[in-house]
Amino acid sequence: RTLTSSETTMEDTHLWLMNADGSQRHELDMGIDNRQGAPRWSSDGAALYFTVQERGAVRLYRVAVAGGQPQPAVRDRGTVGSWSIGNDHSLAYALSTESSPAELFLKRGGGADVALTSLNHDFLAAKKIAEVESFTFRSLDGLEVEAFLTKSVDLKPGSKHPLIVMIHGGPHGQQGASFNSKAQVYAAHGYAALMVNYRGSTGYGQKLADAIFGDQNGREAQDVLAGVDAALNRYKWIDGNRMGIEGGSYGGQLTNWIITQTDRFKxxxxTAGISNLITQNYLSYYHDYLAVEFGSFPHKGGVMDKLWERSAIRYVDRVKTPTMFIHGENDNDVPIAEAEQFYIGLKDVGVETVMLRYPREGHGLRETSHVVDALDRSIAWYHRHL
Structure with missing residues (x-):
């Protein structure tokens, strides 16, 4: 790759070995075409442990340094978070699944994995947890894409339910096999939630992660819309006339873009989304991000024209969808000006729009009161319009 960046994450990280003096550096040939996390040595130095992003999940693997195929150290499907290896080869790890937030587990030798915590047992016992189902579909150009649908908890024969499309950020990220509290809250309010791992996502190989190169707000947006069509065809109980759309960071950018391309969302x-790729390039402290994603700095090779062509604000006059912007006032990744200018543009066009500004917040909301406030306002926004 001719350009790299402190921010962009298009290229999957792989596991490498080298001597302490830096010599004989080489990649471990394990046949894993997916993003690998930072490794740790086993206590005897004979093996390495590392995570792998894999079709919406995060798996933990073990591979012998002498060679051979990696073996799953944790076999349950879900998202492995923090983990640690003991001197006796024991393994402690946190695992989140589609039906439970993370709990702590311990594995000793070849024995069964033992749950050490049940922090959420009492809370979850009083709740009805929504079922999450994965499915694949073909996008407009035939590419296979995977999506995850969280079903409404009050689904019954003959009932119809609105759909909220929840788009992940990155764009080089994934979602799916992990507890999504927001999707569960929406499900408790009668909504279904759809998450699409569009092209550019991780966990599906380098080729798919690269498929967004030079094409932001392009075919990956078509993947999302094709996923919506596939969900409507697969789940007849979804009400296609009552659909909302949202996302954070790159998911916010895609939300901005998609509402300029269709009025099917009500x-x-x-949240924290880019609306103008040109101003983003010159205002964000990730100044080289778009250069890497498009292959050149904006002032070269016609990239500036391409960025404007793929900026949602260029097409603000097409928007019909009521829009509520969420942004942190201290966001340096995606400056709040990205929301402000699109908000003003929608006001000029006459589209119903609201902007929520959260003090002290950066890229995404962290303070508990702000998270709760934004979720309450989101539910109210959907209740009003869907």
């Missing part, structure tokens, strides 16, 4: 909630 409400939108972009």
């Amino acid at each position: 409400a939108a909630i972009p």
Whole structure:
């Protein structure tokens, strides 16, 4: 790759070995075409442990340094978070699944994995947890894409339910096999939630992660819309006339873009999203991000024109969808000006729009009161428009 960046994450990280003096550096040939996390040595130095992003999940593997195929150290499907290896080869790890937030587990030798915590047992016992189902579909150009649908908890024969499309950020990220509290809250309010791992996502090989190169707000947006069509065809109980769309960071950018391309969504909630790729390039402290994603700095090779062509604000006059913007006032990744200018543009066009500004917050919301406030307002926004 001719350009790299402190921010962009298009290229999957792989596991390498070298001597302490830096010599004989080489990649471990394990046949894993997916993003690998930072490794740790086993206590005897004979093996390495590392995570792998894999079709919406995060798996933990073990591989012998002498060679051979990696073996799963944790076999349950879900997202492995923090983990640690003991001197006796024991393994402690946190695992989140589609039906449970993370709990701590311990594995000793070849024995069964033992749950050490049940922090959420009492809380979850009083709740009805929504079922999450994965499915694949073909996008407009035939590419296979995977999506995850969280079903409404009050689904019954003959009932119809609105759908909220929840778009992940990155764009080089994934979602799916992990507890998504927001999707569960929406499900408790009668909504279904759809998450699409569009092209550019991780966990599906380098080729798919690269498929977004030079094409932001392009075919990956078509993947999301094709996923919506596939969900409507697969789940007849979804009400296609009552659909909302939202996302954070790159998911916010795609939300901004998609509502300029279609009016099929009755409400939108972009969080920390880019609306103008040109101003983003020159205002964000990730100044080289778009250069890497498009292959050149904007002032070269016509990239500036391409960025404007793929900026949502260029097409603000096409938007019909009521939109509520969420942004942190201290966001340096995606400056709040990205929301402000699109908000003003929608006001000029006459589209119903609201902007929520959260003090002290950066890229995404962290303070508990702000998270709760934004979720309450989001539910109210969807209740009003769907």
